[in-house]
Amino acid sequence: MPYKTPPQYGDTLGLRERQVLEGIARGLTNPTIAAELGLALDTVKYYARTASRKLGANTRAQAVLVAYRTGVLRQDCPTCGRPVERAGEPL
Numbered sequence: 001m002p003y004k005t006p007p008q009y010g011d012t013l014g015l016r017e018r019q020v021l022e023g024i025a026r027g028l029t030n031p032t033i034a035a036e037l038g039l040a041l042d043t044v045k046y047y048a049r050t051a052s053r054k055l056g057a058n059t060r061a062q063a064v065l066v067a068y069r070t071g072v073l074r075q076d077c078p079t080c081g082r083p084v085e086r087a088g089e090p091l
Contacts, residue, residue, distance in 0.1 A: 013072060017051035020044055021073060025064045 013021075016037070023033035023044075034044045048060060055072070057063035067073040 012054050013051055014047075016043075017047045017054070018072070020047040021051050021064060021067050024048065024060050025067070025073060 016039070019037055020033055023036065028036070030041055030044045030048070033039075034041045037044070039047075048063070051067075052058070052060065052063040055063050055066040055070075057066050064073070068075060
């Protein structure tokens with residue numbers, strides 16, 4: 001099912017929602033994200049759900065994809081730290 005298009009993407013995401021999305025994008029599990037951020041597991045699940053809802057996504061993977069496509073999250077080069085570009089445009 002395609003994701004819904006929200007009116008504004010990252011403007012409404014809080015810091016913790018972004019941090020949880022970054023953890024998801026890195027392939028971390030909820031318990032690992034919770035440990036890294038010093039949060040309860042249920043809190044991480046809450047932030048993942050609210051971030052997905054705000055991005056109009058139906059799944060965690062879809063939320064990460066939308067976040068990268070809209071610039072809410074950026075992928076940096078592991079070697080130089082500069083943003084990775086795709087087809088001449090920053091992610």
